[in-house]
Amino acid sequence: MAQENSLSVIRRATCGPLAATPENRCRPDRVGDEPGIRRRGCLRREQETDVVDGLSVLIAGATGFVGSELVRYLGQTRRDVRIRALTRYPESEAARRVAAPATVTLVKGDFADRSSLEAAAAGVDRAYFACNNVADQRRYECDFIDVCREMRVGRLVKLSMLPWFCRPDVRGHGATHYHIARHLHASGMPNVVVQAGYFFQSLFYFARPIREEGILPQLLGDAKPTFVDTRDVAQYAAALLTCSDDMFAAFDGRDVVVVGAEDLGGEDIAAAFGRAGIDVRYERVAPQEFRTGLVCDGVREDVAANITAIHTYLYEGSADVSNQATTSELANLPDVPAQPRRFADFVAEAAAAFSRDQ
Numbered sequence: 208m209a210q211e212n213s214l215s216v217i218r219r220a221t222c223g224p225l226a227a228t229p230e231n232r233c234r235p236d237r238v239g240d241e242p243g244i245r246r247r248g249c250l251r252r253e254q255e256t257d258v259v260d261g262l263s264v265l266i267a268g269a270t271g272f273v274g275s276e277l278v279r280y281l282g283q284t285r286r287d288v289r290i291r292a293l294t295r296y297p298e299s300e301a302a303r304r305v306a307a308p309a310t311v312t313l314v315k316g317d318f319a320d321r322s323s324l325e326a327a328a329a330g331v332d333r334a335y336f337a338c339n340n341v342a343d344q345r346r347y348e349c350d351f352i353d354v355c356r357e358m359r360v361g362r363l364v365k366l367s368m369l370p371w372f373c374r375p376d377v378r379g380h381g382a383t384h385y386h387i388a389r390h391l392h393a394s395g396m397p398n399v400v401v402q403a404g405y406f407f408q409s410l411f412y413f414a415r416p417i418r419e420e421g422i423l424p425q426l427l428g429d430a431k432p433t434f435v436d437t438r439d440v441a442q443y444a445a446a447l448l449t450c451s452d453d454m455f456a457a458f459d460g461r462d463v464v465v466v467g468a469e470d471l472g473g474e475d476i477a478a479a480f481g482r483a484g485i486d487v488r489y490e491r492v493a494p495q496e497f498r499t500g501l502v503c504d505g506v507r508e509d510v511a512a513n514i515t516a517i518h519t520y521l522y523e524g525s526a527d528v529s530n531q532a533t534t535s536e537l538a539n540l541p542d543v544p545a546q547p548r549r550f551a552d553f554v555a556e557a558a559a560a561f562s563r564d565q
């Protein structure tokens with residue numbers, strides 16, 4: 208169920224029903240003062256709600272950890288938003304699950320195929336994008352930005368990682384995110400980068416060894432990164448994607464941080480599993496072993512290399528990724544989580560994937 212902060216409750220209370228009274232009759236969000244700019248979604252009593260009705264949004268990375276939750280959240284809470292969910296494999300089980308809400312249309316497309324992106328972005332008001340950490344991620348996401356600019360998409364929300372990693376001299380996909388963010392910020396389009404903490408759901412990468420061997424083979428060393436639930440990241444992304452232009456102005460061109468409330472090391476994670484009745488031991492592995500393990504469990508070679516490169520900073524203890532905080536102004540957005548989800552709750556909900564007995 209959607210969580211609401213007190214501000215959004217007040218906003219909803221003042222908003223009242225959405226019938227077409229003179230006050231909440233639609234007016235253009237962006238009227239075409241430039242030739243070719245379409246009339247876009249309609250503002251609903253903006254001063255009170257900061258919510259835009261009738262948007263069309265493109266979600267690229269729709270079957271991913273965050274994208275799938277973003278589609279689900281918007282599908283459940285915003286019946287007025289038309290969602291185009293981009294995937295290379297519309298026939299896949301993951302895509303079919305994503306397409307469950309009636310407001311979702313699956314769109315076949317590939318970051319490597321610009322014409323498919325043009326077709327996907329045609330007529331879209333706003334877009335979210337997240338590619339996994341393949342070797343071509345920088346080219347793919349920069350192409351996506353360029354296509355969205357050509358197709359006059361009105362706002363872009365990019366998923367990235369914690370600020371420490373997003374530097375040109377960081378090995379692996381940290382530098383990739385840095386360069387994509389620079390490209391985005393220089394694009395001239397309204398944009399924001401969401402720098403998310405370590406996902407709880409990343410532990411699904413280790414579901415098999417946890418379930419079958421009772422070990423969590425992680426490359427964390429003594430590091431305790433600030434974790435986050437992907438459903439919380441999705442909820443913030445939804446707010447940034449669908450809020451009014453006036454409300455978005457405070458975030459335009461910025462990098463914002465979204466994290467949970469817990470810093471978790473390998474021992475903490477194992478202990479939380481133990482409290483949920485899942486016996487698991489944290490095993491500190493070295494980089495090469497970690498990489499081989501990921502590949503054995505089905506992760507692509509290039510993705511495994513990037514993930515290992517990033518984790519090596521954690522293993523060496525050189526990354527500043529503890530005590531991270533969510534950007535405070537994000538609390539002003541409508542319908543953002545009142546409290547971050549807790550790791551113990553995630554483990555309880557996802558126990559079947561990790562437990563030998565279930």
Ligand SMILES: NC(=O)c1ccc[n+]([C@@H]2O[C@H](COP(=O)([O-])OP(=O)(O)OC[C@H]3O[C@@H](n4cnc5c(N)ncnc54)[C@H](OP(=O)(O)O)[C@@H]3O)[C@@H](O)[C@H]2O)c1
Nearest residue numbers: 268269270271272273294295317318337338339367405406
């Ligand atoms: N894991 C973490 O802890 C963490 C933390 C912070 C940030 N991040 C960042 O999160 C991003 C990944 O997001 P995620 O975890 O939500 O996604 P994900 O679970 O890694 O899934 C990848 C998504 O990318 C899509 N994709 C891959 N190649 C594609 C292509 N050539 N054309 C079109 N779509 C393509 C896939 O769609 P189809 O397969 O359906 O086509 C899928 O939806 C990465 O950039 C990573 O750095 C991760």
